[in-house]
Amino acid sequence: MKLSLQLFLIAISLLSFNAQSQDTITVQTITWDSAGREGWYTFPDLQTSEIERINLIYNIRCKNAQVGNGGVGCGEWDYSCNTFVTDTFRKDSVLQIQRKFVIPNFTGSEFYYSNNPTSNCISYFQKRGIYSGLSNEINGTIGTLDQNLKLKSETGKFYFLFTAAELSNANLKAGKIHGLRWNIVKSPGELSFLKIKMKNTRATSIQSTGFDLDNLTEVYFLNTPVPANGLQTLMFYNSFNWDGTSQILVEMSYNANPTAGEIELGSQTIQNVSVGANEKSYSLYQFGAAGFELEPQKLKQISNEVSIGFWAYGDPDIMPVNSSILEASDAQNNRQLNVHLPWSNGSVYWDCGNDGTGYDRIEKAAQAKDYEGQWTHWAFTKNVGTGVMQIYKNGILWHSGSGKRKAITVDKMKLASDINNQLSYFGRISHFAIWNKELDSLTIRNFMFDPGNNAHPAYNSLLYYLPLNDGDQNKLNDLSPNPATIPVATELNWYEEKGRNIVSGFQNLQARPVTTFIQGTINTFNLETISALEEFSTVKTPVTEYEILNGKPVVKNKFLVYPAGDFIIKDENGTPVDFKVVPEDGIFVMEDLKYQRYDPAKFEILSLVTPYGNGLDLTKDGKTFVFDITDYAPVLRGSKKISVEFGAWQEEMDLKFQFIKGKPAREVKEIQNIYAFQRGYIGNILNNEVFEPRNLKLHPDANSYKIRTTVTGHEQNGEFVSRSHFVRVDGNKSFRKFDFTVWKECADNPIFPQGGTWIFDRAGWCPGAASDVHQFDITSLGDPGSPVRIDYGLNGANMDAANYLVSCQLVSYGAAAYAKDAGIEAVIRPNVGRVEFERFNPACSRPAIQVKNFGSEDIRSLLIRYNVLGGRTLEFLYQGEIKPLEIKTIDLPVDHFDFWTNATTTLFEVEILKVNDINDENSRNNKMSSNFKLVRIFDFDPIFEIRTNNIAGDNSYRIKDMNGNILIEKKNLPAATTTQENLNVPNGCYTLEVDDQAQDGLSFWYYPNYGSGNSSIKRRVNNNVIPMVSFKPDFGAGFKYDFIVNKVTATDDESTSYVVSLYPNPVNDLVNLEVLGAEGQEAIIYLLNAAGQKVLMHSIPQDGNSVQKQFSLAGLAKGMYFMHIQLNDKILIRKLILD
Known part of the structure; x- marks a missing residue:
C-alpha cells in the first residue's frame, strides 16, 4: 500500500544520524488496508547481540480517513486493542482448575x-371468600343441560367462553361477579388445587390451537370438595368485574387425584366456545445439561426471513443467569441466531443475522414473571427485506427494532443451550418451532398451543416442530412436514405439569358446563388464607x-x-x-483437580485502548505512536505471528517494526512470560486461582533482571476504582514486595476531544492511549541461575464487577556494554510526528528531549548541541544526576525566537557532545532529529479571551515567555464570565496555558448543567475584535498554545513606514496579506520557494491607505517560502510556511 509521507518522516527521524541505511531494517506488518488483523511475518534473523534497538511504529486512523460517526470512520466505543507476537517454539502454561x-x-x-x-413440596396460600349474604342477588344461568362434561382424575385445564349476549340475556349486569354455580351430576370427592381465572375478551370463539390468554385474573384457588350430585357453588375470593360488553373467558384447572374417579358436570352441547386438556402433560426440563443439535440441512433454508416460537418456564430458583435457550452459527462460527432468555441482568436478547463483522441485535429488560415461575409464549422474528426484528410475548408484540438487514446463514444450531454448551437453559420448554418465514402477531397467537397443525398458514415453511411434551425418554420427535432425527445422548428430563401449568394436549370440546354467575350487593365479606402443600417431583x-x-x-x-x-x-x-x-x-x-494447560507462547508487546470515535478526526495520515520494544528481541526473529486483538476493527492501523542494528547498550538475553496473558476476575486472583505463585530460574548468563507488567482494569469497579496491586519476588538472596497502583490520568490524553467519557481516569488505561507499563528491577534478589518465586496479586478485599487483563514478563539482560553511554530517547518538543507529544506541540519555547543513561556509571553532566537545519546552532551544559537506566527530560534554552524563524527548514537536530566532560563511549545513540510545525506568528498585539462555564473557580490561565517565566497569571476565574487579556508584549515566543481544576474543560457533554465556555486569541481591527484562533472547549485538564509575536514595521526613511500582516502563518491554502501605510502605491507580489524559484506573482492596486489581497496556494508543495512585497523602490520580505 502507499506509505504516507508522515510515517516515512517519523521512521527516518527515529534513526541516529550515524546509523546508515544498511544498519536499519524495517518490517511492514499490518497496514490500513489489511484484510485481517493478524498474520505471519518474517523478521530479521539477528542475534540479540546484533540489535541496538527495536521500535514499533504504530499508526491508527479512522476508516477511510473519515470523521467518526457511529459505524462510520472510527469505532464509536473504547475497546482494549492489544498487540501480540506468538512464538510457536515456546510454551505458555496456564493454571487450570477442573471440578472433579x-x-x-x-x-x-x-x-x-x-x-x-x-420429591419436594411448595406451600401455597389458598384463599376462601366468606360471604354473610348478598342483597339484590342475581343468578344468571347460561346454557341448557343436554349432556355431561367429564373431568378425569388426571390433571385438567379447561377454557369456557361466554358471550356478552348470553350474559345479558341471563339478566347479568356490568359489574362484580362474586361466584359461579355448576350442576354436579357425578362426583367421587374433590378437585385438588382448583383454580379459576377470568378475563374480559373481544374474542367470539376459541380454538384448541391457540387464543389470547393475556391478563387473566385469578378469582378462585382452593382445594374444593365436590358433592356426589347437585349444585356446586364456588364463591370467589376476588370478585370479577365484567365490563358489560365483552365476552368472558373462564379458565379452570385442577391437579390429578389418583384416588378419585371422574367428575361429570351438567353441560350444554355447543361449539367453538370450549377447549380442554385432561391427560397427563409433560414438558422438557433442561437443567444445565448439553443442548440438542438440530439437523443442519433444513436450517440452510433460512436466509431472509425467520420465525422461532416456543413456550418457556424459567426455573425461579435459578433465573436470571447468563443463559441461552438456542444458538446457531455459520461455517465460520459467526453467531447467526441466539436468544438469551434472559441474561443475568434480566434482559431478553434476540440476535439474528451476521455478515462477518457482527450480528444484528434487539434487547429489552423483562419483568421476572416474564421469564421465571410461569409459562410464557415467546416468538422471535426477522425480515431482512424490511430490516425489522420483533419479539412477541403471548402472541402480542413486545419489542421491535429496525434497520436490521444482515442476512442469515445457518450451518449448525443447538436447542436449550448455546452452540458450545457453555450457556445452558434452566427451566422447562414446550412447542418449539422454526419457520423460514416471518409470522405476524395473529398467526402466532392463534397457533401457540399447536404450531405444527397443518392448518397453520405457514405450515409449508415449517422447518422444525418439536412438541416436547410426549415423555419419550430417548428421543425428541420432530412433527414438521419434513421430520428430522435429533440425537439424544442421555435420558431426557420430562416434567409432569400440574393442572394450572398445562400448555399441551388441548382439544376442541362440544360441551360447555351450564353455568350460573352470581351477582349482588355483598353484606359482609371475610378472606381466609389456608396453607396447602403441593408435592412435585x-x-x-x-x-x-x-x-x-x-x-x-x-x-x-x-x-x-x-x-x-x-x-x-x-x-x-x-x-x-x-x-x-x-x-x-x-x-x-x-474437589478441585489442578493441572497446567500449555499453549504457544503469546507475548503482549503493546496494550492500547481505542479512542471514543464519535466526532473523532485522526486526519488522513492518522496518528502515530512510537514504542521501544527492544525487550522482545529474543522472540522477534524469523517467522512470527503478529496479531492485534479485541478491538482491532475499530480503526485502520499500520504497524512497522524498525530494527536498528548495532551493539546493544545491554543485550537482551531472554524474555519469558511469567504468566500467559489472560483476564483474571478479582475473586479468582485473590484466591490464587489465576496468577498463582510461580517458580522460575534466573537466566544463568544474565547480569540483571527486571519484571515488566501491564495491568488494565475492566467492568464498572475494575475500570473506575483505583486499586493497589503487587509483585512479590522471593530469591536466594532476598525478597521484596513491589506495590504499585493501577490508575491512569486521562484528562491530559493527547488525542482530544473524543466522544464518550474520555476524561475520566481509569485503571491503567485511557481511551486513545497506551496502557501503563510497570517495571521492577529484581537483580539484587537472586543470583544468576538461581530459582525465584514470583507472585502477582492485589492488595485489599474482594469487590464485585472487576476484572483485570494482565501481562507479566521477566526480562534478562547482559552487562552494560559501556560505562558512559547517554542516549537520546525522544524529542518531545518540537515534534510533529508522534501523537504522544501532541499536547506539547507545535512549540517555539524551549526544546525538550528525553535522555536515557544506558551506561553503568552515573551521569553528572551533558554537553548538548542543537539547531534547526539551516539556522543557528546552540549549546547547553546540563548539570544533574542521571542514574543508570534512568530517563530524564531536559529542556534546552533558546535565546531568541529567530532560532525557529530564520532557519530554512523545519527539521530540528540535537546531539550529545560530552558525557561527564569527556566523549561518550557510544556515539550511535547521541543524535536525533524531528520534523516540526512552525507556530502561528502574530504581527499584532493579540488578545486572549476566555468565557467560563457555570462553575466558579475552576479555570486559570497564564502567559509564559519562551524560557518558562510567568508574565501574566489569572487564577480561579468567576463563573459565566468573559475575561480579555490584552497581550501588549515585546516581540518573542510565548506560551498560553489554560487549566481546568475539575479536568472537564470548558464544555463536556456529560455535565450539561455546567454549561459551556470558550476561549480564543483575537485581533483588534479598528473598533472590532475578530477571532484568529479558537480553541476546542472539550480539552479536559487544560491545554498549551505557543505563538510568536513579531510586530514588524518596515521603513526606508523617516517619512515612510509600513505595517505588514501575513496570516495565517503557517498556512494550509488561503493566506491573507495586509500592508498598512501603502497609500497610493501599487504592490507587486512575488512568492519564492526555498531554492529561490519564483512560483507565484501578483500585481495589487492600492486601496485607500492599504494593500489587501488573499492568495490561494493550492497546488504548491509543502515547505518554506519567501514573499517579496515590492512597493515602488522598496521591497519587504516575509517568511511563509505552507503546511
Missing part, C-alpha cells in the same frame, strides 16, 4: 443424591466426573441421579417455611 464433579447450578462442597425419584440431575490423564481433564463417569438430603420447603413467594429430609444413596464430594 460437574453438577449444573451446584456450588456446594457435597451433593447428596438418590438413585430413585425424590424433582428432576434428574446430570453429574459428570472428571480425572486428569496425560495433563488434560477427561470424563471418567456420567451419572443421572435425583437430589436428596435436606430439602427446604418454600412458599409460593420463595420464602423458606419448613424442611424435609430425603435419605441419600451416596454423596459426591467436590
Whole structure:
C-alpha cells in the first residue's frame, strides 16, 4: 500500500544520524488496508547481540480517513486493542482448575443424591371468600343441560367462553361477579388445587390451537370438595368485574387425584366456545445439561426471513443467569441466531443475522414473571427485506427494532443451550418451532398451543416442530412436514405439569358446563388464607466426573441421579417455611483437580485502548505512536505471528517494526512470560486461582533482571476504582514486595476531544492511549541461575464487577556494554510526528528531549548541541544526576525566537557532545532529529479571551515567555464570565496555558448543567475584535498554545513606514496579506520557494491607505517560502510556511 509521507518522516527521524541505511531494517506488518488483523511475518534473523534497538511504529486512523460517526470512520466505543507476537517454539502454561464433579447450578462442597425419584413440596396460600349474604342477588344461568362434561382424575385445564349476549340475556349486569354455580351430576370427592381465572375478551370463539390468554385474573384457588350430585357453588375470593360488553373467558384447572374417579358436570352441547386438556402433560426440563443439535440441512433454508416460537418456564430458583435457550452459527462460527432468555441482568436478547463483522441485535429488560415461575409464549422474528426484528410475548408484540438487514446463514444450531454448551437453559420448554418465514402477531397467537397443525398458514415453511411434551425418554420427535432425527445422548428430563401449568394436549370440546354467575350487593365479606402443600417431583440431575490423564481433564463417569438430603420447603413467594429430609444413596464430594494447560507462547508487546470515535478526526495520515520494544528481541526473529486483538476493527492501523542494528547498550538475553496473558476476575486472583505463585530460574548468563507488567482494569469497579496491586519476588538472596497502583490520568490524553467519557481516569488505561507499563528491577534478589518465586496479586478485599487483563514478563539482560553511554530517547518538543507529544506541540519555547543513561556509571553532566537545519546552532551544559537506566527530560534554552524563524527548514537536530566532560563511549545513540510545525506568528498585539462555564473557580490561565517565566497569571476565574487579556508584549515566543481544576474543560457533554465556555486569541481591527484562533472547549485538564509575536514595521526613511500582516502563518491554502501605510502605491507580489524559484506573482492596486489581497496556494508543495512585497523602490520580505 502507499506509505504516507508522515510515517516515512517519523521512521527516518527515529534513526541516529550515524546509523546508515544498511544498519536499519524495517518490517511492514499490518497496514490500513489489511484484510485481517493478524498474520505471519518474517523478521530479521539477528542475534540479540546484533540489535541496538527495536521500535514499533504504530499508526491508527479512522476508516477511510473519515470523521467518526457511529459505524462510520472510527469505532464509536473504547475497546482494549492489544498487540501480540506468538512464538510457536515456546510454551505458555496456564493454571487450570477442573471440578472433579460437574453438577449444573451446584456450588456446594457435597451433593447428596438418590438413585430413585425424590420429591419436594411448595406451600401455597389458598384463599376462601366468606360471604354473610348478598342483597339484590342475581343468578344468571347460561346454557341448557343436554349432556355431561367429564373431568378425569388426571390433571385438567379447561377454557369456557361466554358471550356478552348470553350474559345479558341471563339478566347479568356490568359489574362484580362474586361466584359461579355448576350442576354436579357425578362426583367421587374433590378437585385438588382448583383454580379459576377470568378475563374480559373481544374474542367470539376459541380454538384448541391457540387464543389470547393475556391478563387473566385469578378469582378462585382452593382445594374444593365436590358433592356426589347437585349444585356446586364456588364463591370467589376476588370478585370479577365484567365490563358489560365483552365476552368472558373462564379458565379452570385442577391437579390429578389418583384416588378419585371422574367428575361429570351438567353441560350444554355447543361449539367453538370450549377447549380442554385432561391427560397427563409433560414438558422438557433442561437443567444445565448439553443442548440438542438440530439437523443442519433444513436450517440452510433460512436466509431472509425467520420465525422461532416456543413456550418457556424459567426455573425461579435459578433465573436470571447468563443463559441461552438456542444458538446457531455459520461455517465460520459467526453467531447467526441466539436468544438469551434472559441474561443475568434480566434482559431478553434476540440476535439474528451476521455478515462477518457482527450480528444484528434487539434487547429489552423483562419483568421476572416474564421469564421465571410461569409459562410464557415467546416468538422471535426477522425480515431482512424490511430490516425489522420483533419479539412477541403471548402472541402480542413486545419489542421491535429496525434497520436490521444482515442476512442469515445457518450451518449448525443447538436447542436449550448455546452452540458450545457453555450457556445452558434452566427451566422447562414446550412447542418449539422454526419457520423460514416471518409470522405476524395473529398467526402466532392463534397457533401457540399447536404450531405444527397443518392448518397453520405457514405450515409449508415449517422447518422444525418439536412438541416436547410426549415423555419419550430417548428421543425428541420432530412433527414438521419434513421430520428430522435429533440425537439424544442421555435420558431426557420430562416434567409432569400440574393442572394450572398445562400448555399441551388441548382439544376442541362440544360441551360447555351450564353455568350460573352470581351477582349482588355483598353484606359482609371475610378472606381466609389456608396453607396447602403441593408435592412435585424433582428432576434428574446430570453429574459428570472428571480425572486428569496425560495433563488434560477427561470424563471418567456420567451419572443421572435425583437430589436428596435436606430439602427446604418454600412458599409460593420463595420464602423458606419448613424442611424435609430425603435419605441419600451416596454423596459426591467436590474437589478441585489442578493441572497446567500449555499453549504457544503469546507475548503482549503493546496494550492500547481505542479512542471514543464519535466526532473523532485522526486526519488522513492518522496518528502515530512510537514504542521501544527492544525487550522482545529474543522472540522477534524469523517467522512470527503478529496479531492485534479485541478491538482491532475499530480503526485502520499500520504497524512497522524498525530494527536498528548495532551493539546493544545491554543485550537482551531472554524474555519469558511469567504468566500467559489472560483476564483474571478479582475473586479468582485473590484466591490464587489465576496468577498463582510461580517458580522460575534466573537466566544463568544474565547480569540483571527486571519484571515488566501491564495491568488494565475492566467492568464498572475494575475500570473506575483505583486499586493497589503487587509483585512479590522471593530469591536466594532476598525478597521484596513491589506495590504499585493501577490508575491512569486521562484528562491530559493527547488525542482530544473524543466522544464518550474520555476524561475520566481509569485503571491503567485511557481511551486513545497506551496502557501503563510497570517495571521492577529484581537483580539484587537472586543470583544468576538461581530459582525465584514470583507472585502477582492485589492488595485489599474482594469487590464485585472487576476484572483485570494482565501481562507479566521477566526480562534478562547482559552487562552494560559501556560505562558512559547517554542516549537520546525522544524529542518531545518540537515534534510533529508522534501523537504522544501532541499536547506539547507545535512549540517555539524551549526544546525538550528525553535522555536515557544506558551506561553503568552515573551521569553528572551533558554537553548538548542543537539547531534547526539551516539556522543557528546552540549549546547547553546540563548539570544533574542521571542514574543508570534512568530517563530524564531536559529542556534546552533558546535565546531568541529567530532560532525557529530564520532557519530554512523545519527539521530540528540535537546531539550529545560530552558525557561527564569527556566523549561518550557510544556515539550511535547521541543524535536525533524531528520534523516540526512552525507556530502561528502574530504581527499584532493579540488578545486572549476566555468565557467560563457555570462553575466558579475552576479555570486559570497564564502567559509564559519562551524560557518558562510567568508574565501574566489569572487564577480561579468567576463563573459565566468573559475575561480579555490584552497581550501588549515585546516581540518573542510565548506560551498560553489554560487549566481546568475539575479536568472537564470548558464544555463536556456529560455535565450539561455546567454549561459551556470558550476561549480564543483575537485581533483588534479598528473598533472590532475578530477571532484568529479558537480553541476546542472539550480539552479536559487544560491545554498549551505557543505563538510568536513579531510586530514588524518596515521603513526606508523617516517619512515612510509600513505595517505588514501575513496570516495565517503557517498556512494550509488561503493566506491573507495586509500592508498598512501603502497609500497610493501599487504592490507587486512575488512568492519564492526555498531554492529561490519564483512560483507565484501578483500585481495589487492600492486601496485607500492599504494593500489587501488573499492568495490561494493550492497546488504548491509543502515547505518554506519567501514573499517579496515590492512597493515602488522598496521591497519587504516575509517568511511563509505552507503546511
